[in-house]
Amino acid sequence: MVVDVRGVHYAVGGRPIFAGLDVQVRRGRITAIMGPSGTGKTTLLKLITAQIAADRGEVRVRGEDLAALSRSEIYALRKRMGMLFQNGALLTDMDVFENVAFPVREHTNLPEALIRKLVLTKLQAVGLRGAAELMPAELSGGMARRVALARAVVMDPEMLIYDEPFVGLDPISLGVIMRLIKHMNEALGITSIVVSHDVRELATIAHDSYLLSGGRVAAAGAPEQLRASDSPAVRQFMTGSEDGPVAFHYPAPDYATQLFAADES
Amino acid sequence: MIAAVGNGFILEGVRQLGSVAIFLVRLLGECVPALRRPRLIVHQIYNAGARSLIIIMLSGLFVGMVLGLQGYELLQRFGSVEALGTAAALGLLKELAPVVTALLFAGRAGTALTSEIGLMRATDQLTAMEIMAVDPLRHVAAPRFLGGLLAMPLLAAIFSVVGLYGAQLIGVQLMGVDKGVFWSQMQGSVGLHNVTEGVVKSVVFGVACSLIAVHEGYHAAPTAEGVALATTRTVVASSVMTLLLDYMLTAAFL
Numbered sequence: 001m002v003v004d005v006r007g008v009h010y011a012v013g014g015r016p017i018f019a020g021l022d023v024q025v026r027r028g029r030i031t032a033i034m035g036p037s038g039t040g041k042t043t044l045l046k047l048i049t050a051q052i053a054a055d056r057g058e059v060r061v062r063g064e065d066l067a068a069l070s071r072s073e074i075y076a077l078r079k080r081m082g083m084l085f086q087n088g089a090l091l092t093d094m095d096v097f098e099n100v101a102f103p104v105r106e107h108t109n110l111p112e113a114l115i116r117k118l119v120l121t122k123l124q125a126v127g128l129r130g131a132a133e134l135m136p137a138e139l140s141g142g143m144a145r146r147v148a149l150a151r152a153v154v155m156d157p158e159m160l161i162y163d164e165p166f167v168g169l170d171p172i173s174l175g176v177i178m179r180l181i182k183h184m185n186e187a188l189g190i191t192s193i194v195v196s197h198d199v200r201e202l203a204t205i206a207h208d209s210y211l212l213s214g215g216r217v218a219a220a221g222a223p224e225q226l227r228a229s230d231s232p233a234v235r236q237f238m239t240g241s242e243d244g245p246v247a248f249h250y251p252a253p254d255y256a257t258q259l260f261a262a263d264e265s
Numbered sequence: 266m267i268a269a270v271g272n273g274f275i276l277e278g279v280r281q282l283g284s285v286a287i288f289l290v291r292l293l294g295e296c297v298p299a300l301r302r303p304r305l306i307v308h309q310i311y312n313a314g315a316r317s318l319i320i321i322m323l324s325g326l327f328v329g330m331v332l333g334l335q336g337y338e339l340l341q342r343f344g345s346v347e348a349l350g351t352a353a354a355l356g357l358l359k360e361l362a363p364v365v366t367a368l369l370f371a372g373r374a375g376t377a378l379t380s381e382i383g384l385m386r387a388t389d390q391l392t393a394m395e396i397m398a399v400d401p402l403r404h405v406a407a408p409r410f411l412g413g414l415l416a417m418p419l420l421a422a423i424f425s426v427v428g429l430y431g432a433q434l435i436g437v438q439l440m441g442v443d444k445g446v447f448w449s450q451m452q453g454s455v456g457l458h459n460v461t462e463g464v465v466k467s468v469v470f471g472v473a474c475s476l477i478a479v480h481e482g483y484h485a486a487p488t489a490e491g492v493a494l495a496t497t498r499t500v501v502a503s504s505v506m507t508l509l510l511d512y513m514l515t516a517a518f519l
Contacts, residue, residue: 049396075398082396089393092385103397106404151397 001060002027002159002191003048008057010043017043019215021057025159025208030185030192032202032223035212036237036246041195044212045161048193049083050074062158079107082152082190086164088144090136090151096123097132100151107155122150126180142173149180159191160184166198178205199238203227211237213246288480291402292410299407309412313374313475314419320373321366325424328361329353329431336432337440346442350451353432358455358463359518362425364511367470370417371503375478378409379499382482383492391483406483410475417471418464425463462518469510474503 003025010018017040025031033041046052047059050066059066061077069077090099100119104110110118123129126146136144145165152160162181166174182205184190196202202209203223211219211226211234219226219234227238236244252258299306332353340346382405385391391401429451436442478499485495 051392051395075400078396078398083393085389085393087389089389091390091393092388103399106397106399 001025002062003193004058004060004063005044005047006058006060008047008054008059010040010047010052010055012043016215018054018057021212021215022217023210025191025193027191028185028189029207030181030194030205032206032209033193033195033212034197034199034202034209034226034237035218036197039212040215041197041212042163045083045163045193045195049078049081049161079155080158081161082155082157082159083161084145084148084152084163084165086167088136088141088148090139090144090148092136094136095132096128096134096136096139096147099136099147100154103151103155118154119150122154123147125153125183126150127176140173142169142176145169145173145177146180149177149184153184153188153190156188157190159193162192162194162196164196165194166196166201174201181205199223199240213237284484285476285480288483289476292406292476292479295400295403295407296411298403299411302408305404305408306411306415309408310416310419311412313370313378313409313413314416316377317370317373317416317420318423320369321420321424322427324365324369325362325427326431328365328424329357329428329433330435332356332361332428333432333435333440337436337442346436346440347446347450348454349432349436349442350447350449351454353436354429354451354455355459357425357428357432358459359466360463360511360515362421362428363463363466363470364507366417366421366424366467367474367507368504370413370420370470371474371478371500371507374413374416375474375499375503376496378413378475378478379482379485379496380492382406382409382479383485383487383495386483386485387487387489387492402483406479410479413475413478414468414471417474418467421463421467462514465518466511466514469514470507473506473510477503477506 001024003023005021005023008018008021009016010021021044023033023044033044035041043052047054047066048061050059050061050069053067062080064073064077066074090096091102094102097119100122101115104115104118120129120132123132126149128143128146128150131139131143131147136147139147165177165181169177178201181192181194185192194202194206206223209221209223209226210217213233219229219231226234229235229238233245235241236246242248333349336349336352337346340348340352382391385401385405391405394401394404433447437444437447481495481499481502485491
């Protein structure tokens with residue numbers, strides 16, 4: 001077990017996000033974390049990467065309880081992780097090459113020639129070796145995400161975390177990113193956690209999946225198992241239906257009453 | 266109610282001061298490791314210093330010219346226009362150069378620092394560094410703090426030199442004060458302690474303005490409004506702090 005989240009409670013400003021969350025990520029597998037917007041998928045990633053601490057419960061990564069680790073121990077643990085941010089989060093004052101080289105320069109004393117080879121290899125893997133001298137502002141969304149992926153794997157991490165990797169991508173970029181996630185997992189044996197609400201895409205690459213709802217795990221298992229679930233919440237999410245336990249409309253007063261009240265005033 | 270508002274204001278002030286103090290201690294701890302990357306610091310000196318040169322030189326020239334005009338007009342009443350060089354030099358070195366440079370620095374470099382770091386926060390760049398096990402305080406905040414701190418005395422010195430040229434331009438070239446008298450009076454009356462006072466002030470203002478700019482950017486809310494508010498706070502807090510510290514340092518040097 002690479003990640004073990006047990007009985008986690010977490011609230012922001014009194015509003016509970018998690019109320020007894022249990023999630024386990026197994027080594028060498030692609031685990032999908034799904035759920036409607038606002039269910040705390042990104043918050044779960046923050047807990048796993050120790051950006052925030054759980055109010056109650058336990059988060060273990062590689063067997064280590066994150067709450068018991070010092071700052072330097074957390075940094076040591078993070079060196080074994082890579083993370084792909086939704087917007088790429090490339091450093092805007094460096095070109096593509098320097099962005100990918102950044103973790104290597106920070107954590108190693110490798111000679112420049114070796115860094116160059118390493119970076120070009122990773123950029124070749126994401127198809128952007130020719131874009132090495134471009135600045136982040138000159139990249140499209142899909143290209144930025146591929147550069148961020150090259151940066152995330154440049155230190156050969158044991159675990160890769162993807163935060164909404166498919167959002168806003170054209171079909172070609174989406175296909176490329178999906179193939180890359182699968183390739184990283186199969187060829188390099190990297191444990192992957194993919195947070196997304198793109199059910200169809202995840203179903204084709206994930207080995208395990210969790211559906212979060214109401215601060216807990218609503219369903220867990222292989223994507224096919226989730227699709228065959230009888231639970232109304234799971235069915236609504238998997239089929240993208242408007243009708244179901246998850247309301248489309250934010251709580252509001254009666255529609256007709258509010259419309260006529262506006263006319264009278 | 267007034268008492269409650271007053272208490273709230275004081276509490277918020279103390280909280281803010283505590284936050285800045287803790288940030289300063291952490292920042293100083295990261296400054297030593299940051300010194301091992303001189304390239305980053307030189308880049309920040311260029312950003313905060315070299316890019317502020319034009320505004321500093323222009324302002325210095327005009328302030329010096331105003332000093333020349335006002336000083337000449339005043340000294341003429343007492344028949345002592347020979348003291349114009351001394352008056353301009355003391356005014357510039359001890360007071361105007363460090364203070365005006367700090368105010369201009371807060372408006373030009375300070376806002377740039379705050380908005381840059383704030384936008385890095387808003388676009389997850391600082392979080393990305395954290396996840397890559399790179400402390401953004403060491404890599405982003407410390408070099409910018411050191412860059413601003415080192416740039417301020419240099420800018421103040423340039424302000425003084427250009428200001429003196431401006432005063433000389435008006436006093437000697439326009440008003441006809443004797444060139445030899447202008448410079449020799451200045452040389453005779455301005456001591457090293459006067460220069461030291463100006464240097465100490467500009468270093469202290471450099472620490473205060475850079476610290477405020479970096480702190481506000483680092484703690485900006487990750488939204489467009491948050492970055493805008495942080496930038497405004499940088500200018501206001503830096504300006505007020507500069508004038509407050511100026512009074513305290515002037516009193517200390519008397």
